[in-house]
Amino acid sequence: NAGVTQTPKFQVLKTGQSMTLQCAQDMNHEYMSWYRQDPGMGLRLIHYSVGAGITDQGEVPNGYNVSRSTTEDFPLRLLSAAPSQTSVYFCASSPRDRLVKSNQPQHFGDGTRLSIL
Amino acid sequence: AQSVTQLGSHVSVSEGALVLLRCNYSSSVPPYLFWYVQYPNQGLQLLLKYTTGATLVKGINGFEAEFKKSETSFHLTKPSAHMSDAAEYFCAVRSGTASKLTFGTGTRLQVTL
Numbered sequence: 175n176a177g178v179t180q181t182p183k184f185q186v187l188k189t190g191q192s193m194t195l196q197c198a199q200d201m202n203h204e205y206m207s208w209y210r211q212d213p214g215m216g217l218r219l220i221h222y223s224v225g226a227g228i229t230d231q232g233e234v235p236n237g238y239n240v241s242r243s244t245t246e247d248f249p250l251r252l253l254s255a256a257p258s259q260t261s262v263y264f265c266a267s268s269p270r271d272r273l274v275k276s277n278q279p280q281h282f283g284d285g286t287r288l289s290i291l
Numbered sequence: 292a293q294s295v296t297q298l299g300s301h302v303s304v305s306e307g308a309l310v311l312l313r314c315n316y317s318s319s320v321p322p323y324l325f326w327y328v329q330y331p332n333q334g335l336q337l338l339l340k341y342t343t344g345a346t347l348v349k350g351i352n353g354f355e356a357e358f359k360k361s362e363t364s365f366h367l368t369k370p371s372a373h374m375s376d377a378a379e380y381f382c383a384v385r386s387g388t389a390s391k392l393t394f395g396t397g398t399r400l401q402v403t404l
Contacts, residue, residue, distance in 0.1 A: 214300065216381060216394040264334055279325060280392060282334035
């Protein structure tokens with residue numbers, strides 16, 4: 175069982191470069207999200223998606239774009255990298271709750287460690 | 292809006308001692324609460340979750356947490372710490388049917404001999 179797969183695991187960029195962080199899940203989960211983790215700040219939600227073709231902004235969306243063309247994939251794009259985007263990025267997925275009393279936990283990938291010089 | 296406060300960014304206990312990691316939340320609707328653990332250079336793993344019903348929730352690796360509505364708390368405990376418990380622990384809250392999680396800032400647990 176692959177679960178949530180993130181690639182690459184490590185990346186170094188120069189300021190102004192662009193790149194795409196990949197996230198794929200094989201659990202047929204409707205809900206997918208991207209977080210960034212910074213020391214002393216926990217995980218902050220960047221963007222999320224409740225299904226193919228639907229995306230929305232989270233707490234810190236500036237500088238990032240997402241798309242959701244398939245259920246399985248949810249790539250995160252940095253169009254012009256900035257040093258402030260140096261962070262560890264986590265992708266997560268879960269089934270979308272349809273019942274008020276349901277509580278589906280999110281499954282996390284192993285992260286992408288991104289450094290921007 | 293929902294929020295989570297974890298008291299203590301670092302907690303150190305001796306092996307065999309009680310582990311207590313504190314989490315307080317705010318939510319305008321009945322919350323769904325989670326504890327996740329993160330080992331070095333890894334992603335987050337679910338320890339336990341609270342939905343409704345029994346307020347004492349048992350999770351993996353001997354951890355448990357008690358939901359106290361009157362105190363808006365969901366503290367994580369383990370009776371006897373093990374060296375392998377050294378990790379960072381995150382409390383998270385989700386309100387209503389929305390799938391978005393709000394995380395606390397994390398507590399790094401150190402276990403000493």
